Amino acid sequence: MIGNGIDDEDKWLAEGIAGIQHNAFYMHRAMDSNNLREALKYSAQLLSELRTSRLSPHKYYELYMRAFDELRRLEMFFKEEDRHGCSIVDLYELVQHAGNLLPRLDADTVMDAVDFVLQNFGEMNKLWVRMQPQGPGWVKEKQDKERKELRDLVGKNLHVLSQIEGVDLEMYKDTVLPRVLEQIVNCKDELAQYYLMDCIIQVFPDEYHLQTLEALLGACPQLQPNVDIKTVLSQLMERLSNYAASSPEVLPEFLQVEAFARLSSAIGKVIEAQVDMPIVGAITLYVSLLTFTLRVHPDRLDYVDQVLGECVKKLSGKAKLEESRATKQVVALLSAPLEKYNDIVTALTLSNYPRVMDYLDNGTNKVMAMVIIQSIMKTNTCISTAEKVDVLFELIKGLIKDLDGTSVDELDEEDFKEEQNSVARLIHMLHNEDPEEMLKIIYTLKKHIMAGGPKRLPFTIPPVVFSTLKLVRRLHGQDGEVVGEEVSATPKKIFQLLSQVIDVLSSVQSPELALRLYLQCAEAANDADLEPVAYEFFTQAFMLYEEEVADSKAQVTAIHLIIGTLQRMNIFGVENRDTLTHKATGYSAKLLKKPDQCRAVYACSHLFWIDDQDGVKDGERVMLCLKRSLRIANAAQQMAAVTRGSSGSVILFVEILNKYIYFFEKGNPQVTSTAIESLIELIRTEKQSDHITPDPASDAFFASTLRYIQFQKQKGGTMGEKYAAINL
Structure with missing residues (x-):
């Protein structure tokens, strides 16, 4: 029909x-x-x-x-x-x-x-x-x-x-708009009111809307309570924003009619009139107003802060936002200034910005914190004052510490690592050329990250330490112009701070990391000509090694780090150096596995012969280390024969041979051609033993070493004459 x-x-x-x-x-x-x-x-x-x-x-x-x-x-x-x-x-x-x-x-x-x-x-x-x-x-x-x-x-x-x-x-x-608005208000039909308000905005020119803003906005609170006025106002603000962007000449008109003040007042009246308006509707209006403000009045940060403040008033007295749409709108509100100014430093001057963030749930707070960090990294923005650092870390506190009892253990491991690595990268963006202000930044940073807990600190303390070490090196490079008794940013004071910061790691079950950082600080103290400070950091590293580093693999890594760092030190006097090298060789010989002992002991030989330093060339002690490593290698062979029925590989002997050759070339009188010949003969004998397991890698290494000796013999010159004494 x-x-x-x-x-x-x-x-x-x-x-x-x-x-x-x-x-x-x-x-x-x-x-x-x-x-x-x-x-x-x-x-x-x-x-x-x-x-x-x-x-x-x-x-x-x-x-x-x-x-x-x-x-x-x-x-x-x-x-x-x-x-x-x-x-x-x-x-x-x-x-x-x-x-x-x-x-x-x-x-x-x-x-x-x-x-x-x-x-x-x-x-x-x-x-x-x-x-x-x-x-x-x-x-x-x-x-x-x-x-x-x-x-x-x-x-x-x-x-x-x-x-x-x-x-x-x-x-x-004078005629058209008043009569149309009268008809719209008097019809009392919510569908008709919404549709006709939308029609007015769409069909008449933007200039007319701007010049009749008071009348148009005055009708909004008179509409029926269920009219979707937020969409109407949002479209109006979008039209006006585009109009403002179309030509710089029209901007004075916006100031003349006080567009921002009228829109802000109208939104407040609409929210007040529509008592049942959902929170998402109110926040949507503020997002539109903020977008309008950023496009029309980008230089008026007071307007931007005012919009954020109005949003805070609407949110006050409410619990954390649970509704996902409302949360998304708050994120949009917070993201708008970042996108507009492309500079977090500007956002940090907005007093209401962190107050809005406080209303986000923990998960969204962290998402917003990541957005802020990504904005800083994308624009390569430097945060240069302690005050701004304080505000910034309040903003991203969801990544810095547990909020409202949320346990780190509840978090996804990969997400957690990504978040903490982002915070670590952010720390390197905090910088000021003035040592005093930089030290204030570091103290502010310390205050925030120390609340991070045992899982976060291993991520956040290292970048703090390295940023602080940069300051130390900068102070030393100024040849005492800044460093003085009256100045707080002195290397000694900074090293005291570093010691306190690193000490926290040992208490949160990260001793290996703490040991590495102590050694980094020792090297920096060496460069700053502070022998007592450097010695103290080595002492701390050895204490951690003794008391906290129990895993055998971790011990091997730690002892080689200690040896390598100690080798690069040039500030120690004889007594302090002897004490530290003695400890290093002692710990090397006590490693759990014989091969590890052997390699650590022959590495210690470098502590007694350093080319670029006068007075640190003790050939006798070098030879003692090498001979001791040979004994350990031999013991390892015998142990292998007992436990596995074979004496294993000759790789350790070949490695020691290469150390012999190194010191032979460096002019160590204790390492003679006869000693090298004896070791070569020993390796050949071991290789021919019935108990040796074939090992292509060690065979190739040995053959390559012999070719090197032969090459040096044929080379001529002073070095060729030295190698000529070695009978292959």
Whole structure:
């Protein structure tokens, strides 16, 4: 039945359009012949096609517009007095009998046209509001369709108003907008109010909206409580933002009409009037206002902070945001300044920024903290004052410490590592050339990260230590210009701070990391000519080794780090150096596995022969280390024979041979050609033993070593003469 009704309506519309076209043809022909009477006759017949009640509002409007277009041509014809030689007064007398035609042509002024459209708009809107769907399902569906069509026609009236020539800003401000808003407010229908407010914003020029902002915004709190006014206002602010961005010349107009103040006030009134507005709706409005502010008044940080402050007021008294949409809007609110200014330092000056972040749940707080860090890294922004560092680390506290009892153990391991590595990278972006301010930054940093707990500190303490060591080296490089008794940023004071910071690691079960950092500090103290400080850091490292490093692999790594660092030290006097080297060789010989002992002991030989230092060339003690490593290697072979039935590889002997060759070249008198020949013979003998397991790697290493000796022998010169004494 519905289908047949639609087909009939299309047929009736087609008949009506055909009738209009037929009469229009003869009307045009009459006008071309200057036959006014015939033109009026066919015009009246054309209009008679509008006398029908069989069409829906949408179809009827289509028919009406066809007739309207033809009458516009007749109107233009009548206005061309010179063409038909007849005055307007004579024409008026002529058309008195055409009652159907006269009301449609008697629009001598723009105001008449405006009044006509406004009246039509009002009547159609009232009809639309009254048309409530009712009855059986199929009837209701048809009524719904007709109501939507009528709604479109109501909106088209506003579009027509915007297109009428002569409707300037003054007429819009004094007549059009007040009457349209009166109709919208008085209709009391939430669907109609939302649709028509949206139509106003879409069809009229941006300049008109800006100049009538007070009236337009004043209507918003008068709308029905359930009207989606947040979307209307958001669209209005977006239109105005785009208008401001279109040309710098229009910006003074925004200041003149106090656009920000009016929008801010209107949003407050709307939120107050709509007491049931969800929190997400209010925050959405503030996001739109902030976006508007950042585009129109980017230099007014006080405006930006004011918007954030209004959001804080709305959020105050509420628990953490649970609703995901509201949370997303808060994140959008916080992200907007970062994206606009591309500089976290600007955001750090906004007093309400951290207050808004406090309302995020723990998970979202961390997401926002990561956004902030990524912004800093992307723009390579340097945070240069302790005050800003303090604000920044308050913002990202969700990554720095546990919030509200949330345990680190509950976190995903990969996510946790990514977060903490981001914080570590951030620490390197905190810098100031002034030593005093840099030291304040470090103290501020220490205050925040020390609350991180045992799982976070291993990630965050190392970058703090290295940033602090940079400061130490910078102070030393200034040749005492800054360092003095009256200055707090002295190397000694900074090393005391470093000792306190690293000591925390040993208490959170990270002794190997603490040991590495102590050695780094010892090297820095060496460069700063502070022997007692360097010795103290070595002492701390040895204490950790003795008391905390229990794993055998960790011990091997630690002892080689100690040996390597000690080898690079040049500040120690004889007594201190002897004490430290004695400890290093002693610990090397006590490693759990014989091969590890052997390698650590021959590594210690380098502690007694350092090329670039006078006085640290003790050939005898070098030889003692090498011989001791040989004994350990031999013991390892015997142990292997007992436990596994074979004496294993000769790799340790080949490694020791290479140490012999190194010191032989360096001129150690204790390492003679005879000693080298004896060791080569020992290796050959071991290789021929029945108990040796074939080892291609050690065989290749040995063969390569012999080729090197042969090469040196053939090379000639002083070194060639030395190697000539070795009989292969």
